[in-house]
Amino acid sequence: MTHFRPDPENTRSRILDAALDVFSRKGYHDTRLDEIVSESTTSKGSIYFHFPNKEQLFLALVDQFADLLERRVTEAIARASGMARVRLALETVIATFSKYRRPAKILLVQAVGLGAPFENKRNAVTDHFAQMIACYLQEAIDAGEIAPVDVEVVSHAWMGAIYNVIVRWVYTGEPELPRIMAGLLPLLLRSVGYEEKIGEQ
Amino acid sequence: MTHFRPDPENTRSRILDAALDVFSRKGYHDTRLDEIVSESTTSKGSIYFHFPNKEQLFLALVDQFADLLERRVTEAIARASGMARVRLALETVIATFSKYRRPAKILLVQAVGLGAPFENKRNAVTDHFAQMIACYLQEAIDAGEIAPVDVEVVSHAWMGAIYNVIVRWVYTGEPELPRIMAGLLPLLLRSVGYEEKIGEQ
Amino acid sequence: MTHFRPDPENTRSRILDAALDVFSRKGYHDTRLDEIVSESTTSKGSIYFHFPNKEQLFLALVDQFADLLERRVTEAIARASGMARVRLALETVIATFSKYRRPAKILLVQAVGLGAPFENKRNAVTDHFAQMIACYLQEAIDAGEIAPVDVEVVSHAWMGAIYNVIVRWVYTGEPELPRIMAGLLPLLLRSVGYEEKIGEQ
Amino acid sequence: MTHFRPDPENTRSRILDAALDVFSRKGYHDTRLDEIVSESTTSKGSIYFHFPNKEQLFLALVDQFADLLERRVTEAIARASGMARVRLALETVIATFSKYRRPAKILLVQAVGLGAPFENKRNAVTDHFAQMIACYLQEAIDAGEIAPVDVEVVSHAWMGAIYNVIVRWVYTGEPELPRIMAGLLPLLLRSVGYEEKIGEQ
DNA sequence: CATGAATGAGCGTTCATTCAT
DNA sequence: GATGAATGAACGCTCATTCAT
Numbered sequence: 001m002t003h004f005r006p007d008p009e010n011t012r013s014r015i016l017d018a019a020l021d022v023f024s025r026k027g028y029h030d031t032r033l034d035e036i037v038s039e040s041t042t043s044k045g046s047i048y049f050h051f052p053n054k055e056q057l058f059l060a061l062v063d064q065f066a067d068l069l070e071r072r073v074t075e076a077i078a079r080a081s082g083m084a085r086v087r088l089a090l091e092t093v094i095a096t097f098s099k100y101r102r103p104a105k106i107l108l109v110q111a112v113g114l115g116a117p118f119e120n121k122r123n124a125v126t127d128h129f130a131q132m133i134a135c136y137l138q139e140a141i142d143a144g145e146i147a148p149v150d151v152e153v154v155s156h157a158w159m160g161a162i163y164n165v166i167v168r169w170v171y172t173g174e175p176e177l178p179r180i181m182a183g184l185l186p187l188l189l190r191s192v193g194y195e196e197k198i199g200e201q
Numbered sequence: 202m203t204h205f206r207p208d209p210e211n212t213r214s215r216i217l218d219a220a221l222d223v224f225s226r227k228g229y230h231d232t233r234l235d236e237i238v239s240e241s242t243t244s245k246g247s248i249y250f251h252f253p254n255k256e257q258l259f260l261a262l263v264d265q266f267a268d269l270l271e272r273r274v275t276e277a278i279a280r281a282s283g284m285a286r287v288r289l290a291l292e293t294v295i296a297t298f299s300k301y302r303r304p305a306k307i308l309l310v311q312a313v314g315l316g317a318p319f320e321n322k323r324n325a326v327t328d329h330f331a332q333m334i335a336c337y338l339q340e341a342i343d344a345g346e347i348a349p350v351d352v353e354v355v356s357h358a359w360m361g362a363i364y365n366v367i368v369r370w371v372y373t374g375e376p377e378l379p380r381i382m383a384g385l386l387p388l389l390l391r392s393v394g395y396e397e398k399i400g401e402q
Numbered sequence: 403m404t405h406f407r408p409d410p411e412n413t414r415s416r417i418l419d420a421a422l423d424v425f426s427r428k429g430y431h432d433t434r435l436d437e438i439v440s441e442s443t444t445s446k447g448s449i450y451f452h453f454p455n456k457e458q459l460f461l462a463l464v465d466q467f468a469d470l471l472e473r474r475v476t477e478a479i480a481r482a483s484g485m486a487r488v489r490l491a492l493e494t495v496i497a498t499f500s501k502y503r504r505p506a507k508i509l510l511v512q513a514v515g516l517g518a519p520f521e522n523k524r525n526a527v528t529d530h531f532a533q534m535i536a537c538y539l540q541e542a543i544d545a546g547e548i549a550p551v552d553v554e555v556v557s558h559a560w561m562g563a564i565y566n567v568i569v570r571w572v573y574t575g576e577p578e579l580p581r582i583m584a585g586l587l588p589l590l591l592r593s594v595g596y597e598e599k600i601g602e603q
Numbered sequence: 604m605t606h607f608r609p610d611p612e613n614t615r616s617r618i619l620d621a622a623l624d625v626f627s628r629k630g631y632h633d634t635r636l637d638e639i640v641s642e643s644t645t646s647k648g649s650i651y652f653h654f655p656n657k658e659q660l661f662l663a664l665v666d667q668f669a670d671l672l673e674r675r676v677t678e679a680i681a682r683a684s685g686m687a688r689v690r691l692a693l694e695t696v697i698a699t700f701s702k703y704r705r706p707a708k709i710l711l712v713q714a715v716g717l718g719a720p721f722e723n724k725r726n727a728v729t730d731h732f733a734q735m736i737a738c739y740l741q742e743a744i745d746a747g748e749i750a751p752v753d754v755e756v757v758s759h760a761w762m763g764a765i766y767n768v769i770v771r772w773v774y775t776g777e778p779e780l781p782r783i784m785a786g787l788l789p790l791l792l793r794s795v796g797y798e799e800k801i802g803e804q
Numbered sequence: 805c806a807t808g809a810a811t812g813a814g815c816g817t818t819c820a821t822t823c824a825t
Numbered sequence: 826g827a828t829g830a831a832t833g834a835a836c837g838c839t840c841a842t843t844c845a846t
Contacts, residue, residue, distance in 0.1 A: 011810075029230050030316050033837065043811045048838065050809095112313040115231045123372065126365070152376055153384035156369055157362035164327070164361020165354060171324065175353055183354035191392030212826080234820065244828045246823085251826095255820065413831075431632050432718050435816065445832045446817080452830095456816070514715040517633050525774065528767070554778055555786035558771055559764035566729070566763020567756060573726065577755055585756035593794030614805085636841065646807045648844085657841065 012050045014040045016064070019057050024102035027110045028058055028118075055117060062111050062118075065103035066125045072096045073129070083140045083194050089133055090158065090188055091181075097166045098177050105170045108163050126163075130155040137192070146192050158188050213251045215241045221262055225303035228311045229259055229319075256318060263312055266304035267326045273297045274330070284341045284395050290334055291359065291389055292382075298367045299378050306371045309364050327364075331356040338393070347393050359389050414452045416442045418466070421459050426504035429512045430460055430520075457519060464513050464520075467505035468527045474498045475531070485542045485596050491535055492560065492590055493583075499568045500579050507572045510565050528565075532557040539594070548594050560590050615653045617643045619667070622660055627705035630713045631661055662724060665714055668706035669728045675699050676732070686743045686797050692736055693761065693791055694784075700769045701780050708773045711766050729766075733758040740795070749795050761791050 018040035022031045033054060037044050051057040076092040077085045097104040111122045134155040141148050165184055168174065175183075189196060219241030223232045234255060238245055252258040277293040278286045298305040312323040335356035342349050366385055369375065376384070387397060420442030424433045435456060439446050453459040478494040479487045499506040513524045536557040543550050567586055570576065577585070591598060621643030625634045636657060640647055654660040679695040680688045700707040714725040737758040744751050768787055771777065778786070789799060 027314050027316060032835090037812095044813095044838080045811050045840085046809075048840095049811095054837070110314045113228050113311045113315070115228060123369075127369075149388070150376070150380060150384035153366060153381060154388060156366050157385055157388055160361040160363070160365020160368075161358035162361070164364060165357050167361075168324075168327075168357055175351070179351060180354060183351035184358055187350070187355055187358055187392045190394060191388045193391060233818095238829095245821085245830095246828050247826075249821070429716050429718060434814090439833095446834095447819085447832045448830075450817070450819095451832095512716045515630050515713045515717070517630060525771075529771075551790070552778070552782060552786035555768060555783060556790055558768050559787055559790055562763040562765070562767020562770075563760035564763070566766060567759050569763075570726075570759055577753070581753060582756060585753035586760060589752070589757055589760055589794045592796060593790045595793060635839090640808095647809095647842085648807050649805080651842070652805065 011042055011046055015042055015047055015050055015057070016061065018042075020061055020102055020106065023058060023061060023110055024105045028114055058106075058111075059118070059121065061103065061106055062121050062125075065100065065107055066121075068100070068103075069093065069096050069125070069129075073132070077136075081139070082136075082143055083145045083189070086133060086136045086140060087185065087189060087196075089129075089136065090162070091185060093129065094162055094166070094181065094184065097162070098169070098180070101170055104166060108167050109170070126156070126159050130159050133158060140194075146194050149192050154192060157191075161188060212243055212247055216243055216248055216251055216258070217262065217265070219243075220258055221303055221307070224259060224262060224311055225306045229315055259307075259312075260319070260322060262304065262307055263322050263326075266301065266308055267329075269301070269304075270294065270297050270326075270330075274333070278337075282340070283337075283344055284346045284390070287334060287337045287341060288386065288390060288397075290330075290337065291363070292386060294330065295363055295367070295382065295385065298363070299370070299381070302371055305367060309368050309371070327357070327360050331360050334359060341395075347395050350393050355393060358392075362389060413444055413448055417444055417449055417452055417459070418463065420444075422463055422504055422508070425460060425463060425512055426507045430516055460508075460513075461520070461523065463505065463508055464523050464527075467502065467509055468523075470502070470505075471495065471498050471527070471531075475534070479538075483541070484545055485547045485591070488535060488538045488542060489587065489591060489598075491531075491538065492564070493587060495531065496564055496568070496583065496586065499564070500571070500582070503572055506568060510569050511572070528558070528561050532561050535560060542596075548596050551594050556594060559593075563590060614645055614649055618645055618650055618653055618660070619664065621645075623664055623705055623709070626661060626664060626713055627708045631717055661709075661714075664706065664709055665724055665728075668703065668710055669731075671703070671706075672696065672699050672728075672732075676735070680739075684742070685739075685746055686748045686792070689736060689739045689743060690788065690792060690799075692732075692739065693765070694788060696732065697765055697769070697784065697787060700765070701772070701783070704773055707769060711770050711773070729759070729762050733762050736761060743797075749797050752795050757795060760794075764791060 015036065018036045019031075022035050022039060026035075031054075033044060033047065036047065036057075040047075047057065051060060073089050073092045073096075076088045080088050097108075107122060107125065111118055113119075130152075134151040137146075137149070137151045137154060140146050141151070162184065165180055169177070169180060186196060216237065219237045220232075223236050223240055227236075234245065234248060237248065237258075241248075248258065252261065274290050274293045274297075277289045281289050298309075308323060308326065312319055331353075335352040338347075338350070338352045338355060341347050342352070363385065366381055370378070370381060390397060417438065420438045421433075424437050424441060428437075433456075435446060435449065438449065438459075442449075449459065453462060475491050475494045475498075478490045482490050499510075509524060509527065513520055515521075532554075536553040539548075539551070539553045539556060542548050543553070564586065567582055571579070571582060588598060618639065621639045622634075625638050625642055629638075636647060636650060639650065639660075643650075650660065654663060676692050676695045676699075679691045683691050700711075710725060710728065733755075737754040740749075740752070740754045740757060743749050744754070765787065768783055772780070772783060792799060
C-alpha cells in the first residue's frame with residue numbers, strides 16, 4: 001500500500017476532528033478506534049503515534065475545549081468589574097457552549113461517569129469556573145452591588161443551571177438559543193437579587 | 202424436617218444491593234458482573250435469572266430510585282398549591298437526593314454519557330420533574346403569585362442547579378447539607394422573584 | 403452455539419496437552435493462542451479461565467516437567483550413595499529427557515532466551531540439579547572414591563553436556579538413544595576419573 | 604568548504620554496536636527497533652538501509668561473532684596436531700567466549716529457541732565446531748593418543764559443557780574465569796582418558 | 805544516505821452471556 | 826432457583842516495515 005499523505009502536518013488535526021465527531025456522537029465507550037480511523041482517513045498507527053492511547057485522545061479533546069472556554073471568558077471579562085463582570089462571564093460560558101455543540105457535549109455529557117482518570121476532568125472544569133464566579137460575586141457583594149449570598153452554593157448552582165439547559169439544547173435543540181439567552185441569564189442574575197436595567201448591553 | 206429454601210426475593214435484593222454499591226462506586230462500564238457476584242454472595246446464573254442482562258440490572262436501580270423520588274414528591278405536594286407547592290417539590294427533590302447518596306450518584310453521574318438505551322433514562326427523569334415543576338410554576342404565574350417567566354427554561358435550569366450542587370456534595374461532602382438547604386432553595390425561588398417570608402418553614 | 407462438553411473435568415488437561423504440543427513445535431513467540439484453542443477443542447475463554455495468561459500457561463508446562471524430573475531423580479537415588487548415586491542421577495536425567503521429548507524441548511530450548519519471567523526458569527532448574535550433583539560429588543570425593551575436582555564447574559559442565567546432546571537428539575533424532583546412553587554417561591564419569599567396572603549395572 | 608559527510612561504515616557500525624548492546628540485554632523479541640535507533644543515534648530508515656530487516660540485523664551479529672570464533676580457533680591450531688590441537692581448539696573457544704561476553708550471550712542464549720531461520724544458526728555454529736573437534740579427536744584416536752570413543756557424542760557433549768559453564772558465567776559472573784579455565788579444560792580432556800602432563804602450558 | 809511520520813496486519817486479553825448440572 | 830465452567834465476538838494496542846522528503 002502506498003502512503004497517501006495529502007497534508008502531512010495535519011494528521012494530528014484530522015484525528016482530533018474525527019475523534020471529536022465520533023466521541024460526541026457515540027460517547028467514549030461506544031466509540032471504536034476503527035471508527036476514528038476511517039473517519040480521519042488515517043491509520044491506527046497514526047493515532048498511536050500522536051496520542052498514547054484512546055483515553056488521552058479523548059482527554060486531549062476535553063482539555064482543548066476547556067482551554068478555549070477559559071480563554072474566551074478571560075478575554076470577555078478583561079475590562080469589566082462587579083456584577084457586569086459576573087454577567088459577562090456567565091454570558092460567555094453560555095455563548096461558547098452554544099457555539100461549540102460537539103465539544104460541549106463531550107465535556108458536559110461524554111466525560112461524565114467515566115472512570116477515575118476522567119471523572120475529575122469535568123468536575124475540575126466546573127469547579128474552576130465556579131470558583132472564578134464565586135470570587136467575582138464576592139467582590140460584587142463587598143462592593144454592595146448585591147446582598148450577601150452563599151457564593152459557593154450560588155456559583156455551583158449557576159454552573160449546573162447552565163449545564164443542564166445547554167445539555168438539553170445539545171440533545172433536543174430546544175429551546176432555541178435566543179430563548180435560552182433571554183431566559184437563562186436574567187434568571188441567574190435575579191437569583192442573587194440583581195435586576196438588569198432594561199436596554200443594557 | 203424442612204429444607205432450607207432461599208427466599209427468592211432475598212436473592213434479588215442481595216443482587217440489587219450489591220449492584221447499587223458497585224455501580225455507584227465504579228460506574229457502569231468499570232463494574233464487572235463478577236464483582237457484583239462476589240459482593241452479593243450469589244452467582245452469575247442468579248443474576249441472569251433475576252435480570253435479563255447487565256443493562257437492565259443497572260436500569261432497575263435507576264428506576265427504583267426514580268420511583269422513590271416520584272413518590273416522595275407526590276406525597277409532599279399533595280395538599281399544597283401555588284408557589285408553596287413549587288417550593289415543596291424542590292425541597293423534596295433536594296432532600297431525597299441528600300438522603301440517598303448512592304442512588305443519587307447512579308442517577309446523576311453514572312447514568313450520564315451511556316449509550317442510547319440509558320441516556321434517555323436520565324433525561325427522562327429530569328424532563329419529568331422539570332415538566333412537573335414547569336406546570337406548577339405556570340399555575341403560580343396564572344395565579345399572579347409571580348411575574349411571567351419562561352417556565353421551560355426555568356424548570357430545567359432549576360433541575361441543573363440542584364443536580365450540580367448535589368453531585369458536588371456526593372463527591373466532596375461539601376457544602377454541608379444545611380448550608381445547601383439554606384442557600385439553594387431561596388436562590389431558586391428568588392430567581393423567579395419569589396421572596397420567602399421570614400419565619401416561614 | 404451449544405457448549406460441547408465431552409469431559410468437563412478435563413478441559414484444563416486438554417489445554418495443557420495442546421499447549422505442550424504447539425509450544426514444543428513452534429516455540430513461545432510463534433505460538434498463537436488460537437492454535438492452542440483449536441488443537442484443544444476448547445475456547446479462548448477457557449484458557450483464560452484456567453490460566454491467567456499465555457506466559458503462565460507456558461510456565462505451567464515447564465514447572466510440570468521440572469517437577470517430574472525432580473521426582474524421578476529423587477526416587478532413583480533414594481537408596482544409593484557415593485558415585486553410584488551420582489551415576490543414577492545423571493542416568494535418570496538423561497532417561498527422563500529422552501522419554502519426554504516435547505517437554506524436554508520446551509525446557510531446554512523454548513524456555514531459553516525469553517524475557518525475565520522465563521529466563522530464570524531454565525537456569526533455576528539447571529542450577530538445582532547441578533547443585534544436587536555437586537553435593538553428591540563432594541561426598542564421593544570426601545569418601546575417597548574419586549580425586550578432588552571443582553565440583554561447581556564439573557556439575558554445570560555435566561548438565562551442559564547432557565543438555566546439548568539431548569537437544570541435538572530432540573532436533574535431529576541423532577545419535578540414537580542407545581548410543582547416547584552408551585557414550586555419554588561413561589564420558590562424564592571418566593571426566594572425574596571414575597571408571598565403571600565392566601558388567602556393572 | 605567541505606561538507607560534513609558521515610562515514611557510511613560508521614553508521615553501520617553504530618547500528619551494530621547498539622544492536623549488540625540491546626539484543627544481548629533484552630533478547631531478540633524484547634528488543635524494539637526503536638531502542639536500537641535511539642541507542643545508535645541513527646534512524647529507522649538507516650537501519651533499513653543497512654540491513655534488510657530485524658532478523659538479518661540480529662543474524663549479522665551472530666555471524667560476525669561466529670566468524671571471529673572461527674578465525675581465532677583456526678589461528679590457534681595452525682601449527683598443532685593430535686590432542687594438542689584438540690586442547691588448543693577447546694581452550695580458544697572458551698577464551699573467546701570469555702573475552703566477548705555480549706556476543707557470547709547472543710549466540711548462546713538469545714539465539715536459542717527462535718524460529719526456523721535462527722535456530723539453524725546456533726545449531727549450525729555448534730555443529731561446525733563439534734565436527735571440527737570430532738575430526739581432530741578421530742585423528743588422535745587413529746594416532747593412538749587416546750582410546751577410541753564416540754567422537755560425535757563426545758564433541759557435542761564438550762560443546763554443551765563449555766556453553767553451559769560460559770552461560771552461567773555470563774549471567775552470574777561465577778565461577779571466576781581462572782577457575783573455569785583451570786577446571787573445565789582438564790575435565791574435558793580427562794573425559795577421553797587424556798591426562799595433561801604437569802607443567803605443560 | 806538519512807530521516808521519521810505513517811501504515812495495518814496481527815495478537816493477547818476481556819467480559820457479558822449461556823446452559824448443563 | 827442456583828451454580829460456575831465454558832464460550833467467542835470484540836477491541837485496544839504493538840511494532841516491524843515503508844517511502845516521500
